[in-house]
Amino acid sequence: MSEPKNKRQKREDYRAALRANGVTELPRKKFYRQRAHANPFSDHSLIYPPTPEQMDWASLYPHYAVEEPIAQKTETTEFEETTGQELSAPAIRKLTKQVEVADIGCGFGGLLIALAPVLPETLVLGLEIRVSVTQFVEDRIKALRVQNEEQKLYRNIAVLRANTMKFMPNFFNKGQLNKIFICFPDPHFKARKHKQRIVSTTLNSEYAYVLRPGGIVYTITDVPDLHEWMVGHFNAHPAFERVSVEEQEADPLVEIMRNETEEGKKVTRHNGQKHVALFRRLEDPQWPEDVSA
Numbered sequence: 077m078s079e080p081k082n083k084r085q086k087r088e089d090y091r092a093a094l095r096a097n098g099v100t101e102l103p104r105k106k107f108y109r110q111r112a113h114a115n116p117f118s119d120h121s122l123i124y125p126p127t128p129e130q131m132d133w134a135s136l137y138p139h140y141a142v143e144e145p146i147a148q149k150t151e152t153t154e155f156e157e158t159t160g161q162e163l164s165a166p167a168i169r170k171l172t173k174q175v176e177v178a179d180i181g182c183g184f185g186g187l188l189i190a191l192a193p194v195l196p197e198t199l200v201l202g203l204e205i206r207v208s209v210t211q212f213v214e215d216r217i218k219a220l221r222v223q224n225e226e227q228k229l230y231r232n233i234a235v236l237r238a239n240t241m242k243f244m245p246n247f248f249n250k251g252q253l254n255k256i257f258i259c260f261p262d263p264h265f266k267a268r269k270h271k272q273r274i275v276s277t278t279l280n281s282e283y284a285y286v287l288r289p290g291g292i293v294y295t296i297t298d299v300p301d302l303h304e305w306m307v308g309h310f311n312a313h314p315a316f317e318r319v320s321v322e323e324q325e326a327d328p329l330v331e332i333m334r335n336e337t338e339e340g341k342k343v344t345r346h347n348g349q350k351h352v353a354l355f356r357r358l359e360d361p362q363w364p365e366d367v368s369a
Contacts, residue, residue, distance in 0.1 A: 134169035
């Protein structure tokens with residue numbers, strides 16, 4: 077049964093009013109509710125760049141953007157000769173640094189918000205497939221930036237609506253990231269839906285592509301079967317090795333991951349168990365020398 081129209085209208089009116097006022101107050105989650113899970117194989121009409129170089133990062137991180145000329149001017153235009161006015165070369169806005177941390181399936185942004193002050197010199201990106209949830213995180217970040225303008229906080233985090241199962245290499249270059257977080261992903265309990273899990277042999281190869289050697293994949297779930305699935309698939313992949321428990325527990329980001337996501341807080345309230353595993357990106361093997369030369 078479809079949802080009553082008046083309830084949908086209330087949500088739309090609230091969001092429109094919030095954005096009309098410049099998003100200075102934190103959004104209320106009840107006006108951004110959506111189904112907990114989305115089918116990653118459905119056509120979501122997503123917009124994505126053909127290559128990472130064509131991605132408009134400046135709109136997400138405006139405080140790290142600078143203008144760069146597209147090309148050097150080599151000739152004087154007819155307009156300049158006629159009027160005597162010099163035209164500036166066309167410019168594009170580029171970032172002074174690259175995104176280095178990705179939170180895949182960032183949900184309502186709890187981890188993003190917690191990471192912002194802990195990694196102040198690092199650009200962190202949340203990737204979320206659900207429309208309303210992405211809008212909530214966008215509005216949450218905008219409000220936090222305004223409220224903390226003097227301290228210049230939360231400028232280093234952003235969210236993007238994206239399907240990482242299809243388009244991750246469209247956003248990130250080879251070896252660009254040094255951390256990937258996969259927190260409480262959809263377990264897809266039924267065997268016929270295991271192909272929709274965010275960790276698989278194919279997807280792990282994409283994580284290996286965008287993650288630099290020495291980079292870490294952080295995983296956490298409250299589902300033992302999914303934990304074993306993720307551990308098994310990462311252990312079986314030649315580009316990864318599991319981080320020891322001692323090193324894992326010494327990493328301050330692990331405690332943040334355990335406690336700051338909305339799902340993590342829910343598991344804590346229900347006295348559930350959280351299963352954590354970290355995996356390090358290994359160096360690529362060297363190509364053998366050409367002995368026939």
